[in-house]
Amino acid sequence: MKLSIFGSSEIVNHHIKAAQKNSFKIFSICTSNKNSKNVLEIAKKNKINKIFYNWKSFIKNSKENNCSVLISGRIKDNKKILNKFLKNNLKVLIEKPVFTKVKMFNKYLKFKKNIFVGYNRIYYQNILQLKKIISEEKPLNLNIKCPEPNKKNILINSCHIFSILYFLFGKIKIIKKIRNRDYILCLFKTKKEVPIFVSFNFNSPDNFSIEINLKNKRLELRPIERLYLFDKIVKRKYKKNNIIKPSLK
DSSP, rough: OEEEEEOTHHHHHHHHHHHHHHHEEEEEEOOOOOSSSSHHHHHHTOOEEEEESHHHHHHHHHTTTTTTEESSSSSGGGHHHHHHHTTTOEEEEEEETTSSSSGTTGGGGGGGGEEEEEEEGGGSSHHHHHHHHHHHSSSSEEEEEEOOSSSSSIIIHHHHHHHHHHHHHSSEEEEEEESSEEEEEEEEEEOOOOEEEEETTTTTTTEEEEEEEEOOOEEEETTTEEEEEEEEEEEEEETEEEEEEEEEE
8 A cells, every 4th residue: 555645744754653554655755845854854764765845746646656645734735735635536644633614624524435634542542441431431520631822722732632522422512611811611511411621721831631530430641642540549658647649540
């Protein structure tokens, strides 16, 4: 299987590593930045012989060589690039969030068999294990922290968190929103009436996290790549004091 890549950002290196582990040969790479040093480094490191700076030539070559395509460029370029690839009936993996305006997505829903969006965290083993746990025991509530630098980044980055929520619970509904220039607090509910509290604290020195409270347990993703399960409170002696802390199962 052949893969062509549009874009030369750092994330491309991770995509290449994953593609190669899944038997893809990296056939070509394209960037619209003619002064890009990254594209030369990526090509050299991964022995990619074909480098394009003209995206139309790149798409034509991808079609002629029956390549699947990774789009990992600038969001503002996604529409024209995606349209051309779909016109040529090519399979596309595109980096999230694809677009930052909801109405832009509607015309592409009919191409869902040809487009895969890079919300890869829902395939992590800890997320799959978490889904199994909450399918057996209904959560009481969720507390989520998204420490973004600004509002714009919510669309670009925190969308991963909402991808996980949709994977775990299906459709969620916003109930209330409180905001000022430093934070946004939101209350959502799942179909089963489980409340989800989401806080966007701008420039907060914290990790992204998802905390799920069950009747007698607490699950925590902090950072998102790690799952912890606390199942009781324990008391320990430290010198003359009692230390109370959750027990990590």
